[in-house]
Amino acid sequence: MKRSISLAAYSLILGVFTVAAFHVPFFSHVISHLDSAGPGVAVVAFLALMLVALDFLFYYLLVFFARTAGRIVIAITLIANAISAYLFGTYQQLASVEMMGNILHSSATEVSGYLSAFLILFVLFLGVMPAVYAIKRKPERGSWRKLLLCTLLAVLVGFGSVLANVGQIPNARRHSTELGGLLLPWSYTVNSVRFLVAEHERHADAILLPDATITTDTEDVCVLIIGESARRDHFSLYGYERETNPCTSRDSVTALPAKASNTYTIACVKAMLEPWETEELYETLPDYLYRAGVDVEWRTSNWGEPPLHIDKRYDVKALAKMYPGEDARHDGILLAGLKEDILASPKPKQFIVLHTYANHGPMYFRSYPPEFEVFTPAGKTIDEYKADPRRLYNVYDNCMLYSDWIIHSVIEILKGMPSRRACLIYMSDHGESLGENKTYMHSTPLEIAPKEQLEIPFLVWTQNAGLTVKDLPEVGQHHIYHSVLRFFGVDSPVFDESLCVFE
Numbered sequence: 001m002k003r004s005i006s007l008a009a010y011s012l013i014l015g016v017f018t019v020a021a022f023h024v025p026f027f028s029h030v031i032s033h034l035d036s037a038g039p040g041v042a043v044v045a046f047l048a049l050m051l052v053a054l055d056f057l058f059y060y061l062l063v064f065f066a067r068t069a070g071r072i073v074i075a076i077t078l079i080a081n082a083i084s085a086y087l088f089g090t091y092q093q094l095a096s097v098e099m100m101g102n103i104l105h106s107s108a109t110e111v112s113g114y115l116s117a118f119l120i121l122f123v124l125f126l127g128v129m130p131a132v133y134a135i136k137r138k139p140e141r142g143s144w145r146k147l148l149l150c151t152l153l154a155v156l157v158g159f160g161s162v163l164a165n166v167g168q169i170p171n172a173r174r175h176s177t178e179l180g181g182l183l184l185p186w187s188y189t190v191n192s193v194r195f196l197v198a199e200h201e202r203h204a205d206a207i208l209l210p211d212a213t214i215t216t217d218t219e220d221v222c223v224l225i226i227g228e229s230a231r232r233d234h235f236s237l238y239g240y241e242r243e244t245n246p247c248t249s250r251d252s253v254t255a256l257p258a259k260a261s262n263t264y265t266i267a268c269v270k271a272m273l274e275p276w277e278t279e280e281l282y283e284t285l286p287d288y289l290y291r292a293g294v295d296v297e298w299r300t301s302n303w304g305e306p307p308l309h310i311d312k313r314y315d316v317k318a319l320a321k322m323y324p325g326e327d328a329r330h331d332g333i334l335l336a337g338l339k340e341d342i343l344a345s346p347k348p349k350q351f352i353v354l355h356t357y358a359n360h361g362p363m364y365f366r367s368y369p370p371e372f373e374v375f376t377p378a379g380k381t382i383d384e385y386k387a388d389p390r391r392l393y394n395v396y397d398n399c400m401l402y403s404d405w406i407i408h409s410v411i412e413i414l415k416g417m418p419s420r421r422a423c424l425i426y427m428s429d430h431g432e433s434l435g436e437n438k439t440y441m442h443s444t445p446l447e448i449a450p451k452e453q454l455e456i457p458f459l460v461w462t463q464n465a466g467l468t469v470k471d472l473p474e475v476g477q478h479h480i481y482h483s484v485l486r487f488f489g490v491d492s493p494v495f496d497e498s499l500c501v502f503e
């Protein structure tokens with residue numbers, strides 16, 4: 001550390017380290033998808049050269065223009081690279097928009113779910129120690145002439161490597177999503193920016209829809225339960241051999257096959273609340289109904305919904321305060337005082353959304369009370385899931401049992417008001433991977449998402465509604481919007497019969 005070092009040597013050491021330490025998955029992906037005719041070793045060598053040139057230039061420019069701040073940025077990216085590499089190695093999870101959302105949203109419970117002794121060691125050796133080197137080692141800045149020379153050289157090497165691999169470009173394009181996701185620190189930087197842009201848009205003003213009119217004067221209550229990471233093939237209502245729906249299977253619910261719009265919470269919850277597939281933010285269903293005079297209430301133990309312009313939005317903290325005697329550790333808190341709330345409503349039409357935590361991994365066991373630990377032994381960590389997948393299925397299915405009980409409990413509450421027209425809709429935001437192709441959890445980019453992350457359940461139950469559920473081969477997430485409008489007898493130009501589950 002004492003001897004002086006040129007900025008070029010410093011950048012080269014870190015560039016080579018970055019490519020060697022964090023790009024093993026990238027290169028193994030390249031090798032397994034090479035066009036068989038190509039000379040594999042040469043392709044990999046030129047790609048490595050290109051990445052080293054890119055990282056070299058990045059480090060050189062950072063430290064040249066911002067000596068201290070630049071080294072701090074490098075240190076942070078080295079630690080972040082190590083975390084990303086670990087997550088990919090362990091869960092096959094790319095540093096996706098959702099992952100960056102979890103981290104940037106600093107959802108401590110979600111992030112802590114990933115902690116393990118191996119992670120700490122991994123990050124210590126591949127992240128923290130190199131980061132200390134990057135900060136402690138103070139390279140000589142060198143002249144502007146040298147900067148020009150090094151930049152030129154890096155650009156030449158980079159372009160030269162691309163040219164040498166030009167034959168692989170169509171192939172690379174086909175696999176660009178996975179390959180891009182494995183490039184560190186670029187993938188998580190891009191996805192962090194994407195998340196922040198999405199967050200900004202999420203809080204933008206929504207585009208208002210044409211006014212809606214309520215055409216009936218009956219007392220109606222509709223409850224929408226948004227599930228989390230619940231995949232369809234683990235519902236016995238859809239044929240799963242294990243009894244995971246002991247309650248709702250006796251509630252005469254209709255179960256329709258459904259497909260998620262995406263693989264992560266923010267995108268899927270937005271899709272469930274918007275009238276059609278769109279990049280824009282249109283007036284959400286709660287806002288639209290609220291403006292039309294419906295009493296709207298949102299209860300959540302999760303996060304990630306679009307901005308709501310309603311007066312009743314309660315998260316777990318608020319609910320725990322309102323109902324101090326209730327256990328606020330699980331989704332059951334969403335039911336506290338619900339019946340009284342419905343009965344006390346000053347309006348004839350009520351729309352209630354329960355956004356549950358449900359099957360949120362990887363520490364699924366945190367989601368349900370001990371009495372729902374029916375399938376045992378239930379795993380607690382990713383190492384246990386990998387060693388014995390049955391432990392993962394057990395713990396995941398216990399979450400299912402608990403969600404089944406939550407849905408059933410809401411139906412019981414509604415049955416307790418037999419004179420009202422009532423409707424319950426349950427839909428999961430997206431599915432979940434449980435180790436298929438070594439993939440865990442969700443948020444795989446949509447282009448390459450496995451079916452387990454997209455095939456979700458859609459349950460509907462009604463009382464006195466005078467509505468029949470269509471026999472549809474598959475429904476999407478926008479079906480919620482139009483089905484709820486139909487249930488409330490809302491007359492609106494946006495209503496689309498083809499996206500309504502009711503006859």
Ligand SMILES: [Zn+2]
Pocket residue numbers: 228229264265266429430
């Ligand atoms: Zn989710």
